[in-house]
Amino acid sequence: MSIYTSLVRPLLFRFEPETAHRFTLAALRVPGLARLLVPRKPPVADKVSLMGLTFRNRLGIAAGVDKNGDAPLAWRDLGFGFAELGTVTYHPQPGNPRPRVFRYPSERALVNRLGFPNIGAKAFASRLRRLRTRQAVYDFPIGINLGKSKVTPLPDAPSDYLGSLKILHALGDFFVINISSPNTAGLRDLAQPDDLRRLLSALQEFNRSTSDPKPLLLKISPDSEDRYLPDLVAITREFQLAGIVATNTTSQRTPENPHEAGGLSGHPLTHRALTVARIIRPLLARDQILIGVGGVMDSGHYRLRRQAGADLVQMYTGLVYLGPTAAWDILGRS
Numbered sequence: 001m002s003i004y005t006s007l008v009r010p011l012l013f014r015f016e017p018e019t020a021h022r023f024t025l026a027a028l029r030v031p032g033l034a035r036l037l038v039p040r041k042p043p044v045a046d047k048v049s050l051m052g053l054t055f056r057n058r059l060g061i062a063a064g065v066d067k068n069g070d071a072p073l074a075w076r077d078l079g080f081g082f083a084e085l086g087t088v089t090y091h092p093q094p095g096n097p098r099p100r101v102f103r104y105p106s107e108r109a110l111v112n113r114l115g116f117p118n119i120g121a122k123a124f125a126s127r128l129r130r131l132r133t134r135q136a137v138y139d140f141p142i143g144i145n146l147g148k149s150k151v152t153p154l155p156d157a158p159s160d161y162l163g164s165l166k167i168l169h170a171l172g173d174f175f176v177i178n179i180s181s182p183n184t185a186g187l188r189d190l191a192q193p194d195d196l197r198r199l200l201s202a203l204q205e206f207n208r209s210t211s212d213p214k215p216l217l218l219k220i221s222p223d224s225e226d227r228y229l230p231d232l233v234a235i236t237r238e239f240q241l242a243g244i245v246a247t248n249t250t251s252q253r254t255p256e257n258p259h260e261a262g263g264l265s266g267h268p269l270t271h272r273a274l275t276v277a278r279i280i281r282p283l284l285a286r287d288q289i290l291i292g293v294g295g296v297m298d299s300g301h302y303r304l305r306r307q308a309g310a311d312l313v314q315m316y317t318g319l320v321y322l323g324p325t326a327a328w329d330i331l332g333r334s
């Protein structure tokens with residue numbers, strides 16, 4: 001048992017999940033604090049170049065952990081190889097009423113129905129601009145996950161995402177187009193082929209018109225039926241996306257799963273997210289990458305996701321249960 005699991009976690013878990021998360025982010029904003037919480041030697045490194053970017057290891061922070069870019073470099077200090085910030089929407093928005101995040105320790109699971117609370121693309125851009133001018137960040141790519149603003153009707157989704165991409169384009173190393181969160185009404189409908197083509201065409205056309213086009217990836221749901229996955233992958237190839245992030249949280253429940261409404265993550269998602277990775281990998285183009293996410297709670301899950309062909313792996317729920325040494329627990333100690 002680590003100090004985190006025996007002492008800190010029980011204390012943090014006495015607070016409502018969002019409050020505990022806010023404490024954690026506030027602590028990680030204190031310069032240098034993250035480094036005091038972890039071993040001095042970095043976790044086992046497996047440095048790799050993908051999408052034209054250098055990653056010092058293949059394990060990253062999934063979207064949702066740092067929605068507003070509160071502590072982008074602390075994730076590096078905690079041993080991770082990259083971070084995907086956001087989801088960011090064009091308009092700032094408060095998200096759904098609380099409570100909206102629920103823990104299930106015996107299942108090593110979370111349920112959330114946050115609904116993309118975030119400061120909006122403009123405010124997010126000023127934060128990242130400060131970071132980028134203060135400090136050159138080598139070997140720690142920062143991705144930005146883009147979602148649809150709640151107030152924007154679904155048919156106007158392409159211009160909403162495009163508005164965010166234009167504001168943030170220079171500030172992210174890669175972008176993830178999120179059409180798979182279960183907590184924004186209608187968002188998953190954007191996976192319909194015609195709608196998806198309209199969205200990707202708008203984003204890629206702008207991206208290509210810039211002097212420095214960025215890798216664009218699509219984040220998909222674990223709840224798409226297997227027979228639709230080949231079409232989804234084909235569309236990402238058609239628009240030459242850099243890859244796929246699989247998967248988001250699930251709306252599906254088995255009788256033993258927590259029944260609170262929202263997206264379920266963590267251990268109950270491990271098997272489905274691994275299956276989706278296995279289906280998708282052989283369908284991707286050779287230069288496309290797969291970021292595997294969903295229920296990576298230990299080093300065995302990480303290994304299996306890599307064996308399924310995930311070039312990079314991300315975690316969110318595992319971080320809550322493992323604490324600051326999660327990257328060492330998953331990648332091994334050097």
Ligand SMILES: Cc1cc2nc3c(=O)[nH]c(=O)nc-3n(C[C@H](O)[C@H](O)[C@H](O)COP(=O)(O)O)c2cc1C
Pocket residue numbers: 062063064065067086087101110111112114116145178181219247248249264265266267269293294295296314315316317318
């Ligand atoms: C509290 C919470 C908030 C999340 N917020 C986002 C988000 O804003 N955007 C997104 O694409 N995914 C979001 N996710 C999904 C995660 O990025 C990840 O895809 C999912 O939780 C599965 O990974 P895990 O089992 O390691 O948590 C969120 C997950 C959780 C638990």
